[in-house]
Amino acid sequence: MKCGTCSGSCPSGRVVAFRTRALVEARATGTIDYDDPSLWYCTTCYTCMERCPRSIDITDEILHIREEAYRLGKVLEPHKAVLTYIWKTGHAVPINDAVREKRVRLGLSEEPPTTHRHADALAVVRALMEEEGVTNE
Amino acid sequence: MSELAFFLGCIIPNRMPEIEKAARLSAERLGITLSDMGGASCCPAPGVMKSFDQTLWLKLAARNLSIAEAMGCDIVTLCNGCYGTLKDASMELREDPALCASVCEALRPKGYDLAVVPDVYHFVEYLYHTYGVDALRERVTTPLSYKVAVHYGCHLLKPTKYRQGASSERPTFFDELVEVTGATSIPYAEKASCCGAGGGVRSGLKDISLAMAQKKVDSIKGADCIVTPCPFCHMQLEQVADIPVLHYVQLLALSLGVQPGEMGLEVLP
Ligand code: SF4
Numbered sequence: 001m002k003c004g005t006c007s008g009s010c011p012s013g014r015v016v017a018f019r020t021r022a023l024v025e026a027r028a029t030g031t032i033d034y035d036d037p038s039l040w041y042c043t044t045c046y047t048c049m050e051r052c053p054r055s056i057d058i059t060d061e062i063l064h065i066r067e068e069a070y071r072l073g074k075v076l077e078p079h080k081a082v083l084t085y086i087w088k089t090g091h092a093v094p095i096n097d098a099v100r101e102k103r104v105r106l107g108l109s110e111e112p113p114t115t116h117r118h119a120d121a122l123a124v125v126r127a128l129m130e131e132e133g134v135t136n137e
Numbered sequence: 138m139s140e141l142a143f144f145l146g147c148i149i150p151n152r153m154p155e156i157e158k159a160a161r162l163s164a165e166r167l168g169i170t171l172s173d174m175g176g177a178s179c180c181p182a183p184g185v186m187k188s189f190d191q192t193l194w195l196k197l198a199a200r201n202l203s204i205a206e207a208m209g210c211d212i213v214t215l216c217n218g219c220y221g222t223l224k225d226a227s228m229e230l231r232e233d234p235a236l237c238a239s240v241c242e243a244l245r246p247k248g249y250d251l252a253v254v255p256d257v258y259h260f261v262e263y264l265y266h267t268y269g270v271d272a273l274r275e276r277v278t279t280p281l282s283y284k285v286a287v288h289y290g291c292h293l294l295k296p297t298k299y300r301q302g303a304s305s306e307r308p309t310f311f312d313e314l315v316e317v318t319g320a321t322s323i324p325y326a327e328k329a330s331c332c333g334a335g336g337g338v339r340s341g342l343k344d345i346s347l348a349m350a351q352k353k354v355d356s357i358k359g360a361d362c363i364v365t366p367c368p369f370c371h372m373q374l375e376q377v378a379d380i381p382v383l384h385y386v387q388l389l390a391l392s393l394g395v396q397p398g399e400m401g402l403e404v405l406p
Contacts, residue, residue, distance in 0.1 A: 011333060011349050012333075012338070012345065012349065037342070040336075043184075044187075044291070044292075044335050045331035046292075067190065076337075078337075079189070082337075083189065086178070086182075091179045092179045093148050093152055099154060102155070107158070108150075108154055112151065113177075114150065116151075118175055121176025121178065122176075122178070125197060128196045128197060129197075132193040
C-alpha cells in the first residue's frame with residue numbers, strides 16, 4: 001500500500017495537510033493518534049476507495065477509525081451537538097419558528113410529517129439510541 | 138400512476154421547504170404520487186452517525202426503511218446524504234441475512250419490521266431509470282435556456298458497489314436530466330470534485346470544508362447557475378458561489394410550468 005493514489009485523489013488533501021495513506025497505514029500498525037484532528041478531515045467522498053488499485057475499502061476504514069475515536073470519547077463538539085439534536089427531536093437539523101412560517105406560506109404542513117409530529121416514533125428512536133449506549137446525556 | 142414513499146430527511150423540511158414544495162408540485166405534474174412517511178427521522182446523518190456507531194446507524198436507517206415497507210412502497214429521497222445512508226443500509230441488510238435478522242429482532246418489539254427491504258432511489262435516479270428521459274421530455278412545457286454548472290455530489294454515485302452506475306468517473310445521466318429542461322450543461326474543471334460538506338467536515342471543521350467548496354466554485358466560468366441533487370451540497374455551494382444554486386427539482390418545476398412564486402423560489406438565474 002504505497003502507491004499514494006488515495007492521497008492524490010483526496011479533496012481534503014488539496015486544501016489541508018491530510019494524507020489518507022498515512023492514516024490507513026497507521027491503523028494497520030496500531031499507531032493512530034486519536035487526538036489528531038485530521039481524523040475528521042475526510043468528507044467520505046469515496047474517491048480514494050473507488051480508485052484504490054488494491055481494492056482497499058479506505059473510506060470504510062476511516063469510518064472505523066472514527067468509531068474507535070468516538071468510543072474513546074475523542075470527538076468534535078459540533079458532532080456531539082448533532083447527536084443531541086437527533087436525541088431531542090429525531091432530526092440532526094430540527095425545525096425552527098422561521099421555517100414553520102415559511103412552510104405555512106408555501107402551503108405545506110406547519111410541522112413536517114416526521115418525528116416532529118410523531119412523539120411515539122421519536123420514543124423508538126431514543127430507545128434504539130439507548131440500547132446502543134448513545135444517549136448523549 | 139406510481140406511488141413512492143417520500144423520505145424528507147432533515148435539511149429539506151426543516152431548512153429548505155421550498156425544495157419540498159418544488160418536488161411535490163413536480164411530482165403532481167408528472168403523475169408520481171409522493172406519500173408521506175409518518176414518523177420518519179433523520180436518515181441518520183452518515184457523516185456523524187456512521188462515524189460514531191455503525192450499528193446504531195444501521196438500526197435507525199432500518200426503522201426508516203421499515204416505515205416504507207409497511208406502506209408497501211419503495212423509497213425516494215431528494216438528498217444525497219439520505220440517499221447514501223438509506224441505499225447503503227438497504228444493500229447491507231440484503232447482503233447479510235443474519236445481520237438483517239438481528240436488526241429486525243431489535244425493531245420488532247418496537248412495532249417495526251423489515252420482512253422485505255424496500256428499494257431506495259434518489260429522485261433523479263428514479264426519473265432517469267424508471268420514469269424515463271423521453272417521458273419527462275414530453276411533460277416539459279416551459280423549456281429553459283440557462284447555462285448550468287452541474288454538480289452530482291459524491292454519494293449519488295459512490296460507493297459504486299452499492300450504486301446502479303458501474304463507474305463514478307464520468308457520469309452523464311444527471312447532465313441529461315438537466316438538459317431535458319432545455320438548459321445546457323457546461324463543462325468546468327472541478328465538476329467531479331467533492332463540495333467539501335460531507336463526513337461531518339462542514340459541521341466540525343468549517344474553514345477546511347469551505348476551502349474545498351471555494352476551489353470547486355472558482356473553476357466555474359460562464360454559468361447562470363449551479364444545479365445539484367442535494368440540499369447539503371446546495372447549502373455549501375451557495376455559501377461561496379456568486380451565482381444562484383438550485384436543487385434539480387426547482388429547475389425541473391420551472392420547466393414543467395410551475396411559477397417561481399408558487400414554490401417560494403426567490404432568486405432566479
Ligand atoms: S473518502 Fe475521505 S480520505 Fe478518501 S479521498 Fe475522499 S475525503 Fe479523502
